[in-house]
Amino acid sequence: MKNGWSPKKLQREIVLSAVYRQSSEERADVVAVDPANKLLAVYPRKRLEAEELRDSLLYASGELDETIGGPAVFPKVPSSLVAGNVLNNGQGGALWEDAKDPNDHKRRSIYTFVRRSLPYPLTASFDPADPSKPHHKRDVSTTALQALTLFNSDVVFGWSQALAGRVISEAGANENAQLDTLYEILFSRKPTREEKSALKGFLKEQEKLVESKAWTDKFEVAVPTGLKDTKNLDPFKAAAFVDLVHAVANSNEFAYRF
Amino acid sequence: MDNKSRRDFLKNSSLGVGGVALAGAIPGFNISAASAAELIDPLAPKDPHFPAKIKSVIWLHQNGAPSTLDLYDYKPELVKQAGKGVPDSFLKGIKTSTQGGVNELFVSNYRSWKQYGESGAWFSNLLPNLAQHADKLTFIKSSVTIGATHDISILKLNTGDLNPGRPSLGAWISYALGSANPDLPPYVVLYNGASEPRAGSVNWNSGFLPAVYQGTAFRPGDSPIYYLDRPELRSALQQRSSLDLLNRLNKLNAENRPLDTELKARLRSYDLADRMQVAAPEAVDLSKETDATKKLYGIDDAITGSYGTSLLRARRLVERGVRFIQVVSGAPDGETEITSWDAHDDLDKNHGLMAKMVDKPIAGLLEDLKSRGLLESTLVVWTSEFSRTPWGESGTGRDHNPWGYTQWMAGGGLKAGFTYGGTDELGVQVADKDTAVDTYDLHATVLHLLGLNHLKTTFINNGRSERPTVVFGKVVKDILA
Amino acid sequence: MLFTLMRNLVVALRFVAVVIGSSLLISFTSFAQEAEMDMDLMQTIESTNDNLSSNIALENAESAIADAQTLNELFAVVEEHYSKELAAGKDVAEAVDLTKKSVKFSSEIITFLGQNDFESAANTATDLARTCKTCHNFYKED
Ligand code: HEC
Numbered sequence: 084m085k086n087g088w089s090p091k092k093l094q095r096e097i098v099l100s101a102v103y104r105q106s107s108e109e110r111a112d113v114v115a116v117d118p119a120n121k122l123l124a125v126y127p128r129k130r131l132e133a134e135e136l137r138d139s140l141l142y143a144s145g146e147l148d149e150t151i152g153g154p155a156v157f158p159k160v161p162s163s164l165v166a167g168n169v170l171n172n173g174q175g176g177a178l179w180e181d182a183k184d185p186n187d188h189k190r191r192s193i194y195t196f197v198r199r200s201l202p203y204p205l206t207a208s209f210d211p212a213d214p215s216k217p218h219h220k221r222d223v224s225t226t227a228l229q230a231l232t233l234f235n236s237d238v239v240f241g242w243s244q245a246l247a248g249r250v251i252s253e254a255g256a257n258e259n260a261q262l263d264t265l266y267e268i269l270f271s272r273k274p275t276r277e278e279k280s281a282l283k284g285f286l287k288e289q290e291k292l293v294e295s296k297a298w299t300d301k302f303e304v305a306v307p308t309g310l311k312d313t314k315n316l317d318p319f320k321a322a323a324f325v326d327l328v329h330a331v332a333n334s335n336e337f338a339y340r341f
Numbered sequence: 342m343d344n345k346s347r348r349d350f351l352k353n354s355s356l357g358v359g360g361v362a363l364a365g366a367i368p369g370f371n372i373s374a375a376s377a378a379e380l381i382d383p384l385a386p387k388d389p390h391f392p393a394k395i396k397s398v399i400w401l402h403q404n405g406a407p408s409t410l411d412l413y414d415y416k417p418e419l420v421k422q423a424g425k426g427v428p429d430s431f432l433k434g435i436k437t438s439t440q441g442g443v444n445e446l447f448v449s450n451y452r453s454w455k456q457y458g459e460s461g462a463w464f465s466n467l468l469p470n471l472a473q474h475a476d477k478l479t480f481i482k483s484s485v486t487i488g489a490t491h492d493i494s495i496l497k498l499n500t501g502d503l504n505p506g507r508p509s510l511g512a513w514i515s516y517a518l519g520s521a522n523p524d525l526p527p528y529v530v531l532y533n534g535a536s537e538p539r540a541g542s543v544n545w546n547s548g549f550l551p552a553v554y555q556g557t558a559f560r561p562g563d564s565p566i567y568y569l570d571r572p573e574l575r576s577a578l579q580q581r582s583s584l585d586l587l588n589r590l591n592k593l594n595a596e597n598r599p600l601d602t603e604l605k606a607r608l609r610s611y612d613l614a615d616r617m618q619v620a621a622p623e624a625v626d627l628s629k630e631t632d633a634t635k636k637l638y639g640i641d642d643a644i645t646g647s648y649g650t651s652l653l654r655a656r657r658l659v660e661r662g663v664r665f666i667q668v669v670s671g672a673p674d675g676e677t678e679i680t681s682w683d684a685h686d687d688l689d690k691n692h693g694l695m696a697k698m699v700d701k702p703i704a705g706l707l708e709d710l711k712s713r714g715l716l717e718s719t720l721v722v723w724t725s726e727f728s729r730t731p732w733g734e735s736g737t738g739r740d741h742n743p744w745g746y747t748q749w750m751a752g753g754g755l756k757a758g759f760t761y762g763g764t765d766e767l768g769v770q771v772a773d774k775d776t777a778v779d780t781y782d783l784h785a786t787v788l789h790l791l792g793l794n795h796l797k798t799t800f801i802n803n804g805r806s807e808r809p810t811v812v813f814g815k816v817v818k819d820i821l822a
Numbered sequence: 823m824l825f826t827l828m829r830n831l832v833v834a835l836r837f838v839a840v841v842i843g844s845s846l847l848i849s850f851t852s853f854a855q856e857a858e859m860d861m862d863l864m865q866t867i868e869s870t871n872d873n874l875s876s877n878i879a880l881e882n883a884e885s886a887i888a889d890a891q892t893l894n895e896l897f898a899v900v901e902e903h904y905s906k907e908l909a910a911g912k913d914v915a916e917a918v919d920l921t922k923k924s925v926k927f928s929s930e931i932i933t934f935l936g937q938n939d940f941e942s943a944a945n946t947a948t949d950l951a952r953t954c955k956t957c958h959n960f961y962k963e964d
Contacts, residue, residue, distance in 0.1 A: 326586075806876040
């Protein structure tokens with residue numbers, strides 16, 4: 084207030100303070116003194132909420148459509164939900180018909196249609212607010228259904244393909260640069276040495292796995308999408324890279340804020 | 342600078358140097374956030390309050406309200422009085438105004454009755470197969486509930502309340518007992534027909550309990566859960582090695598936070614997902630069942646096939662330690678006109694089809710459980726949101742009756758071949774009010790058989806200690822073995 | 823603690839209002855007014871009953887006794903109301919009976935709680951709650 088209510092000066096004061104500059108990571112000495120973390124020396128890690136998680140994945144992949152406003156949209160749902168589904172909306176239409184405009188599938192979650200009788204499956208297992216009851220606080224559960232959703236959904240996998248494409252476009256062909264870029268996009272940091280060696284080891288092995296698939300009758304792989312130049316793309320390497328991106332995007336570090 | 346962070350971002354922007362948000366960071370998510378559950382494994386198995394009689398419950402919800410006056414509750418007086426009005430004395434103490442009004446007593450011309458088994462229980466000609474199991478059943482012929490719309494009374498049947506927000510019985514059980522099979526959810530919902538049951542997932546919701554305890558709906562078909570199959574373009578080997586990488590990354594990440602149980606829980610959730618990917622389709626895959634078994638459940642028949650499939654799946658889930666299996670009756674495959682027991686008109690046509698759909702499969706289930714030695718450790722509950730009136734509606738239909746009807750249970754810990762309570766001579770309402778069994782009493786009894794005291798199964802919500810039976814509920818002691 | 827105090831205060835205040843209300847009821851027996859009074863009283867009965875059940879489960883003897891005491895007094899008011907109606911020739915014998923039962927149950931709960939017998943208190947509280955249902959079946963219009 085003395086500084087004329089300047090938020091910048093206030094932020095500067097906060098940011099330069101000793102408290103602010105302390106690490107908020109878990110430390111043995113801190114835990115010994117304050118096991119319940121009452122003094123908040125350790126940052127209480129928080130899971131992204133249902134919509135945050137979806138939007139974050141979309142954003143990271145570079146796919147998020149940030150259009151503001153307009154009627155609610157019907158993003159893609161598993162085909163098994165729609166196929167043979169005689170559920171109707173009371174006016175003869177289907178309960179959920181995927182939006183025709185592909186951009187509608189990439190809108191922010193706040194624009195996803197909320198149907199009480201048919202929750203949007205992609206976020207349904209992440210404890211969204213239940214639209215049929217009053218609500219003051221969300222649960223935070225950690226379930227296998229969530230893992231299945233993030234790891235198996237074709238939609239999420241598609242975003243990982245797009246993210247892989249984005250990384251290659253931004254980082255070029257150099258493997259080190261690609262891994263750095265991926266981590267910067269997802270976590271605002273570079274991978275540690277240990278992580279890098281795990282990632283590189285994975286790429287090598289995965290490439291062989293994908294290659295072995297080439298000997299089967301039906302050879303199809305998921306490659307990075309959104310690339311301008313695909314001439315130099317080695318499909319085995321590229322598919323292995325998509326798998327890597329998908330695993331990293333599924334990791335705890337993405338689902339939580341620390 | 343190697344590690345960019347929130348902190349640096351703030352610093353830069355406050356000094357006006359960094360300008361826009363740092364490349365690639367995710368904006369807008371710094372305000373509201375979820376604080377993660379601290380429990381290590383909320384589904385770890387827990388001991389009951391006292392030794393349990395049963396391990397699993399199969400909750401057969403007969404959706405749409407069957408007329409138990411046409412199935413189990415034989416009323417010679419009703420047959421005699423058919424076509425006449427209902428004497429006022431029978432209507433005392435009930436409110437018929439919210440229903441469609443009181444018409445002349447009605448009896449179907451096609452109905453006939455016989456006694457079965459040593460217990461001599463009455464069954465109508467609609468349930469010839471189930472009748473063979475008379476001596477396995479424990480009838481509660483004095484069931485009551487609150488009559489409202491189907492959706493509201495169904496909610497009460499499953500959660501004990503007329504408004505959404507309370508946990509369903511299965512959720513309470515998952516909460517109190519945890520999971521007996523680490524590869525499958527402890528609470529599964531099955532249904533037949535093309536669409537999810539009416540009134541939907543509020544009926545297997547966890548209400549104010551943590552969401553992990555909610556029921557998992559298994560859809561008909563080979564892939565019972567969404568996202569059970571890996572992305573199309575990935576091979577099983579690719580998937581496996583990707584999971585290994587994910588595991589490795591998560592472990593590295595958790596090393597910095599050795600005390601954070603939530604991170605370990607999430608790590609484990611991917612392991613469980615990996616196992617469930619195998620366990621869930623296997624649990625519902627009937628290809629290893631013999632033709633004789635399938636026939637027993639009526640799976641070879643168009644009308645009984647889909648319901649029989651649900652029940653055979655239910656038995657497989659019982660074998661795999663699932664605690665609560667809620668089976669909601671739908672309609673035979675391809676049937677679009679009759680989709681529930683709700684026979685406001687043409688009861689003969691409706692119940693003719695619906696009874697046929699469930700009769701053989703339920704009889705098959707009881708026989709199969711018995712022959713596998715599972716009936717003693719399982720409870721089968723035949724239940725509905727309410728039943729139907731002795732008077733007719735639209736000529737040949739029946740209206741809703743919440744004042745007195747029949748439900749039954751079969752399985753461990755009960756007096757088999759036993760009937761508790763009864764309705765008046767016309768089947769309008771419970772004969773002796775002291776024997777009335779409301780939803781809460783049914784819930785209390787099911788919990789009791791599972792070794793749980795409903796008064797001690799509690800959860801603090803908004804500072805108040807809540808229990809499965811709201812503030813009501815008494816174990817129906819007279820039916821316990 | 824503060825919360826319980828406040829709640830008891832609110833209940834007490836409402837109780838006073840109810841008592842004043844029902845004495846008004848005797849002087850002006852307009853039907854609409856009567857219904858309104860009953861609703862308010864019943865709302866208080868309901869929240870007190872919910873608290874009672876919770877406090878018994880939590881084994882908070884002191885608060886539970888306070889709740890049971892409140893219910894006991896409120897049902898005395900209801901009993902008086904129905905006794906007057908019965909005397910005036912209305913068909914409410916069952917209601918008088920059920921309120922007497924409710925008064926009795928709430929006294930019993932107080933006794934059990936005094937002995938720290940939470941199990942018997944819980945069972946009797948369930949009986950009390952079932953009495954609510956029985957009476958509503960007879961006398962409450964939905
Ligand atoms: C002696 C009969 C009787 C007993 C016992 C009784 N009630 Fe009531 N209750 C009524 C009547 C009558 C009404 C309807 C009042 C009206 O419509 O004017 C009512 C209405 C209510 C309402 C609805 C109020 C509203 O605003 O809609 C609630 C809630 C309620 N009662 C709760 C309870 C609870 C809880 C108990 C037991 C602890 C109980 N009652 C015991 C007779 C009774």
